[in-house]
Amino acid sequence: MNQPTSRLDMLRFAHRVVEQQTARQPALIDRWIADEERRERERRQGEERRPPEPEWLIQYGLNRSNIDAVHVGGCWAATKSGRCRPATRCR
Structure with a gap:
């Protein structure tokens, strides 16, 4: 036991x-x-x-063909939309 x-x-x-x-x-x-x-x-x-932050961002519309706004590179509103692309210089 x-x-x-x-x-x-x-x-x-x-x-x-x-x-x-x-x-x-x-x-x-x-x-x-x-x-x-x-x-x-x-x-x-x-x-x-x-990569370095772009100086300017172009915000495109919902259909991606028209431009809605231009933002400074560090703009908080540009990052929220998700429709922005860096602006490039035309030469």
Whole structure:
């Protein structure tokens, strides 16, 4: 027959569990740090590789043939419409 588990046995078991968890946690946190460093490096590389902002944007109408507006390159309204293209110089 099974003997009832004593409080001392349960405490020893709890101690082993805590030891195992404590041994694993630094490796897990190190992995999280490495992942965050990789994401930060990728974000910085993306910013460095981003093409320069155009000086002017032309916003086209819904049918894409007529021009609705001309925006400065960093205009927030131009980015919301999704119908803008960079203006190029005619020579």
